[in-house]
Amino acid sequence: MRVMYVHRSGSAQVGGAELLDHLDSGEGWLWIDLEQPDAQLERELLAGRLKIHPLAIQDAQRERHPPKLEVFDGYAFLLMKGLTAETQDIRYETLQISAFCGERFLVTRRDKRSVSIEKAWEEVIDGTLDARVGPAHALYRIARLATDRYTRIVLALELRLDELEDEMFEHPGDAVLAELTEYSSRLKKLRRVMTYQHAAMSGLARLSAPSCFVRTQHEFNDVYENTERLASLCALYQELAVDLMQSYISLTSHRLNQIIKVLTIVTVIFLPLGLIAGLYGMNFQRMPGGDLSYGFALTLAGMAALAALLLVMFRRLKWI
Numbered sequence: 001m002r003v004m005y006v007h008r009s010g011s012a013q014v015g016g017a018e019l020l021d022h023l024d025s026g027e028g029w030l031w032i033d034l035e036q037p038d039a040q041l042e043r044e045l046l047a048g049r050l051k052i053h054p055l056a057i058q059d060a061q062r063e064r065h066p067p068k069l070e071v072f073d074g075y076a077f078l079l080m081k082g083l084t085a086e087t088q089d090i091r092y093e094t095l096q097i098s099a100f101c102g103e104r105f106l107v108t109r110r111d112k113r114s115v116s117i118e119k120a121w122e123e124v125i126d127g128t129l130d131a132r133v134g135p136a137h138a139l140y141r142i143a144r145l146a147t148d149r150y151t152r153i154v155l156a157l158e159l160r161l162d163e164l165e166d167e168m169f170e171h172p173g174d175a176v177l178a179e180l181t182e183y184s185s186r187l188k189k190l191r192r193v194m195t196y197q198h199a200a201m202s203g204l205a206r207l208s209a210p211s212c213f214v215r216t217q218h219e220f221n222d223v224y225e226n227t228e229r230l231a232s233l234c235a236l237y238q239e240l241a242v243d244l245m246q247s248y249i250s251l252t253s254h255r256l257n258q259i260i261k262v263l264t265i266v267t268v269i270f271l272p273l274g275l276i277a278g279l280y281g282m283n284f285q286r287m288p289g290g291d292l293s294y295g296f297a298l299t300l301a302g303m304a305a306l307a308a309l310l311l312v313m314f315r316r317l318k319w320i
Contacts, residue, residue, distance in 0.1 A: 001045075004031040004124065010132040012125050020049065023105065029135050031124070033117060034109040042109070050107065052077075052100055060098035060109055067196040069203040074210060075102035078139065078200060081193045082146040083153075085113045090157050090186050094193065097146070099139055103210045106135035108142065116145035134212040140219040143201065147226045150194070154233050157183065161240055168248050172255075177248055184241040191234035198227035265320060269310050273303045 003019040006012050007028045013019065022030055034042060039061055046052040046060075056077045059065055070077045077100055084093040095114055100107040108117055120141040123129035129141055161183070167176050201224035207213040213220075280287060280299060314320045 001037060002033050004033070004121070005029075006031065006124065006131040008132065010127065010130060012131060014125065023049070029104040029106070029131075031121075031135065031138060032105065032107045033121065034107065035113065036111050037109065046100070046107065050075075050100065050102075050105060052107075056100070060100075063096070063111075065096065067193065067200045069200040071203075071207065071209070075100055075105075076204070076207060076210065076213065078143075078204065080143060080146065080197055080200060082110075082114055082116050083149050085115050087149070087153070090153055090160075090183060092153065092186070092190070097142070099142070101135050101139045101210070101212070103212050104135070106138055114146075116142050116149065119145055133215055136210075136212040136216040137219070140216050140223065143204075143220070143223045144226075147197075147223055147230065150190070150230055151226065154190070154230060154237065157187075157237055161237065161244065165244060168244065168251060172248070172251065177245065180241050180245045180248065184238055184245065187234045187238035187241065191231055191238065194227050194231035194234055198224055198231055201227050261319065265314055268314075269307050272306055272310075276303055276306075 001017065002014065003016055004012050004014050005019045005022045005028055019030065020032075022028060032045075042061070043054075043057055046057050047054060052075070053072055056070060056072065059068070059079060060077070065079055067080045068077075069079075077098070079096065079098050081094045082097045084095045087093055095110055095112050097114060097117070098107075098109040100109075108114075110117070120129065120138055123141065124131045124138060129138065131138065164176055164180060201220055204213065205217050205221035205224050207217070207220075276299065311320075
């Protein structure tokens with residue numbers, strides 16, 4: 001646990017549990033950041049000191065829970081999905097971030113390191129983020145940073161899908177289909193996350209109590225619009241990935257049909273030739289033309305003429 005006490009002037013003081021006494025001072029506000037906290041100590045802090053509802057604490061401590069917003073008397077509980085610090089592309093891993101925001105406190109809770117929380121924390125310390133607006137403004141900044149990380153990854157995927165479309169024709173292979181399948185699956189899951197998340201942000205944009213959210217409604221509306229755009233982009237790119245998969249399968253089937261057609265034509269041509277060769281290979285004493293000195297050449301000529309006739313016929317039928 002780390003604690004930041006933000007003075008009315010906007011200056012920040014960082015420390016530990018000793019700063020919790022400022023909750024009763026009536027000045028400034030506290031930011032309590034919890035990373036991999038002990039479950040029992042966390043419940044004692046949230047339920048005992050901050051009077052957080054037990055059901056909200058239970059939801060915050062769950063390993064997996066869809067994004068949600070709940071408003072209680074004196075504070076709001078926001079649960080959202082961020083990205084892990086290691087995530088760099090669409091092969092993402094999500095991080096559950098829980099936040100309790102009241103008039104004079106902000107509690108953030110997660111099980112792993114959060115890049116968004118770290119950056120917002122540093123911005124408050126160095127004065128880049130105007131902490132005088134209140135804890136809701138810091139919560140907005142965390143939500144915006146988390147959304148921006150999703151945006152960079154999704155927009156970069158558009159370029160990769162264009163590259164895969166070219167590779168389908170230039171260098172087709174199973175790797176292209178496997179990558180498209182992975183993108184389709186991940187985009188489907190990401191769209192589900194964004195759908196929940198933008199619903200939660202929509203609620204924050206209309207929140208009037210606690211009063212600290214009134215000053216940040218336009219900010220959370222901005223996050224809501226971005227998450228809604230992300231949900232639409234995920235749906236669009238998933239459809240594009242599915243279309244590319246179907247196109248790839250169609251191209252592969254077309255190539256296979258062409259190969260089978262060539263093999264079929266070769267088989268049809270050689271089938272009567274093989275029949276003739278088989279008949280004259282039965283070694284009977286008396287065979288038609290067997291006593292002719294030019295019988296072998298005549299047979300070969302007939303076989304060649306038959307093959308040429310079949311080729312001309314296939315050509316006129318436009319099979320080749």
